[in-house]
Amino acid sequence: MILCSCNVISDRDVHVAAKPCGARAKRPSEVFCSLGRAPKCGKCVRAIRAALEAHCGGEASHARETADLRACA
């Protein structure tokens, strides 16, 4: 499903950007950055944030993911 129509970013793109040990995007701005795109109208920010949370399992998982990422470094 397309989440950002300005940049044609799909939920799959967000999940790829959020992969631990990969681009490891945790915020919508990091998703844009890791995909080499820039926000335009900004209407997609909530949808991208929701996709990140769905992929990462929310804040508790973010903390765990951060610890996992440190292990990857």
Ligand code: FES
């Ligand atoms: S819909 Fe994403 S920047 Fe416009």
